[in-house]
Amino acid sequence: MDSLPLVGGRISYFGHLGTVKFIGEVENTTGIWLGIEWDNPDRGKHDGVKDGKRYFSCRVSNAGSFIRPSAQVIRGVSFLQALKAKYVEQFHGSASQEKVILGSSNGVIEVKAVNLDKIRSKFANLGRLREVSLENELVSRVDESGLIRETCPNVRGLDLSASLFSTWGIVADIAVELPVLQRLALNRNRFTEMTLDRSKMSTSFQSLTELQLNGTLISWREMQQVTSFMPRLVSVELGSNRLCELGFSAPIITHSQIRNINLEGNQCKVWTRICQSLSTYDQLERVILASNEIDSIAPPAHNSLILKKLEHISLSSxxxxxxxxxxxxxxxxxxxxxxxxxxxxxxxxxxEIRYSRPFIIARLPALCTLDSTAVSAKERTDSELFYLSYLSRRFSLHEPGFEMASLMREHPRWEALSKKHGTALGMSGISSHQDRLSRKLIEVQVQRHFACAPSEIGEWMDPTTVRALPTMSLKVFEHKVRKALKIDKESKTSFWLKMNDGTWAELSDNFHDLDWLGLETGSKVLCCVTTA
Structure with missing residues (x-):
């Protein structure tokens, strides 16, 4: 290689990305070594320590190793070099005909095509590009001032994930030449220098509405510093950044319009601290907290922490x-x-998992969608009545020694739901609701079958009885059956209803309820299971 990279610089080595943390000699060896912290820590062998001596440190434990400088240490290309390499096919000359092998023929069919260079020249007009993906194209630097704006001024969406720049200055230099840029993906980059040039940053992201920083190891505070220069930003993604804490200080921001924050795949655990950080964004509507380590949700200590405009939250996994x-x-x-x-x-x-859906619906009065399945008005009514009847049985409202305080403490929705459905405590209304719900529940016989469709089925052997409200959607019913039959997530299922004439009809409309699909007490449903 012509020269050594700089400490803090980014490199690609046989397709593996890393950051240079050390350049120099290592005791008991000869020559120059590069100490690298790999983006993928599984490639690392240590934490920058060799034979008891520390040469560098890693942000992720054991993500480091030493390599020799060589031609295989790639330091990247400019933005326009990457753009042209991906989006501009080279001209083949003046010949009017070329031989082209049809890709779907596995090399068998070869045809002659006319004037392909004319077509190439049309697609070489980079000024028409609206969406550009340079993911894994190893962009490391900006081109001469003005060239990017001259070449592709109409880019609205740009993906620079897995690139080789290490500072926000380079990102700003690229973005400032894309005046209508709205969506920017910087996933799996590593920013080793967080000193921000205010004059440069404040003019580079004026139109940006979406920012992706997944897998960058950027901190919550660093994200706030960067997004303070993005006055129109609506959505920011911070997934898989090993975040344990977010931070409690008010955001460094004067005009926050952020409505969507994605924190999936981090290590956040304490709910109250998460909400303290999120509450500073008063326009927040959507939060993704799937695959974190949240183990409990305590009530808010005071109203200032309540996320008043929050409409969607994912707490999956x-x-x-x-x-x-x-x-x-x-x-x-x-x-x-x-x-x-x-x-x-x-x-x-x-x-109580068989009751989980109606229990959740009853507890959250504004809920319209649960686990990607719509909650109909009919399902809400049935769920709330079911919840009331369940509580009346559990707390034995008519028995001596019943304590209302205990019921209200454990189930704060009881009073509102009782008033809504006209159920007065101590009266016969609860029993009436219980009777209504008991009559509504249907019992379906479900048999597992290891095939993608029904075949010869003899006598049903130990079918599983699944009880469900007829207002339940097929999608929710499938989830219930999977639990009951302990079907793993990787396996695919299809459901078939046995008709009166002995034939099988596939149940395929996930969003219709069981009543509409013709299921009733005594119905026989075949659950066909195939492994992925």
Missing amino acids: NNLKSWNDLDALSIWGPSLTSLSVIGNPLVESGD
């Missing part, structure tokens, strides 16, 4: 175990209309 977490969530998000909780112990294990 966390560690929530208590129904009280959902009661507290309804206080944190009084406008919550959409929720994802699949993958939590609360809905995956325990004695």
